Amino acid sequence: MPLDVVQLLSDLVRIPSVNPMGRDVSGAEYMEYAMTEKLAAVFQEMGLPYFMQEVAPLRTNIVARLEGDPAAGVTVFEAHQDTVPVEGMTISPWEPETRAGRVYGRGACDIKGGMACMLTALARLAEERPAGMPTVVMACTVNEEYGYAGATAMARGWASGDAPAMPALPNAVIVAEPTLLDVVVAHKGVARWCCHTQGKAAHSSMPHLGDNAFYRMARVLAAIERYAKDVAPTLGDHPLVGGPTLSVGVIQGGISVNTVPDQCTIEIDRRVIPGEDARQAYQQVVDFIAQETAGDPLVIHDPPYIASNGLDIGRNADLASRLGEVARAQGGGGRNIGVPYGTDAPAFDEIGAPTVVFGPGSIDQAHTCDEWVEIDQLHKATEIYYQFGKMGWPSSPAPA
C-alpha cells in the first residue's frame, strides 16, 4: 500500500494530540490516544505487527516491526506523537492547508511531518522488501514535549531485554525532529524545577508585621543572575552546542496590592551540555542559591520535574556519517551539527544504542503560531529514510 506523504501528514494533523504540558486541562484534543489509534490502523494496513506500551492514562507508546534479514541488524525510526498546545495560533491548527509548497497545521513541522515521512518510507520498504535490508522498527513515543517520559519508558524496556518489540538493542535509532535534513549528533539537555519562597502575610498598611516572600525571592533571583553570569560560563564549552545556561521563565505570587505576600514561586530552566548530569546541575544551582542566601530555610526547591541529559557525538559517529552521506546524495544538508534544544535521543543513547536526530523542516517553524513544513523537505526526507532504511548493518552483533 503506497502512501502519499502530504496526504498522510494532512491526516495526522487532523488528529489533535496536544500535550497538556503539566497543566491541569482536559478535552478531546489532549493526550495522544487518538494518534495511537491512527498509527495502529496504519500499521495494520501495512500488515505489520505492532506493540503497545502504556506510559500513563491515554498515553501509549506504539512500536511496529518490519522484519528484515536477521543478519542485517535493526534500524529504528522514532517520532513523538504529541504536539505543543495551540493557544495563540493564527491558522486553524487541525485543518491542514496545503499552499505555496507548504503544509500548514499544528504538528506539521514538529513532528507529524517527520513521522509521515518515516511511515511513508516504511510502507515502501514493507511493499518492496529489498534483499539484505535490516529489520526496521517504527517507534512512536508519547510526551516528548514535556519531559521525554515515553522515550524514557521505551528505552528502559529495550534495555531490560524483554520488550517484545525489541529483544536486543538496535544498531541505529533515528529520532525525527526538524533539522532541515542535517544530522544532529549533539544537543543540550535540561533540568527544570520550581523554587518557592515563604513569608508571612500582613496588611500592607502594617508591612512590618509580615515577612515579604517577594523580597526573599528577589535575593534568590539575584543569586540566579550571578550564577548565570559568573558561574555557568566557567562550566565548560562544547564545540557543537556551546556552554550551559540558566534562566527563570515564570514567576507567581501575591493576592492583592494591600497584602504582604506569604508565597512566591519561580520556575528555573538550567540547560546542561553533553557530559553534564542534569540532576547534578540542578543540585549545583540549589547549593549555590543556599550559599548566597545564607542557607535561608524559607527558600524551598522542588525536585526537578524534568531532568534530561544531553546527546554527545561518540557512539553515533558512524551512524551519523552513513546517514549524512545518504542525505547529501538526496539533496539534503547532511552536515553533522549540534543544537541547543532537547529531544528523545538521549534516552536511547544512554542504553547504548547509537542515536542521531534527523528530519524535515526547520526548528524555526516548530511550535509557531502558523506552523508549517515545506513539501520539498517532506519528499526529500522520505527518500532519505527509505534509502537509509534499506541499508543493512555489518554482521557484527548489535552494540551492548
Ligand SMILES: [Zn+2]
Ligand atoms: Zn519535536
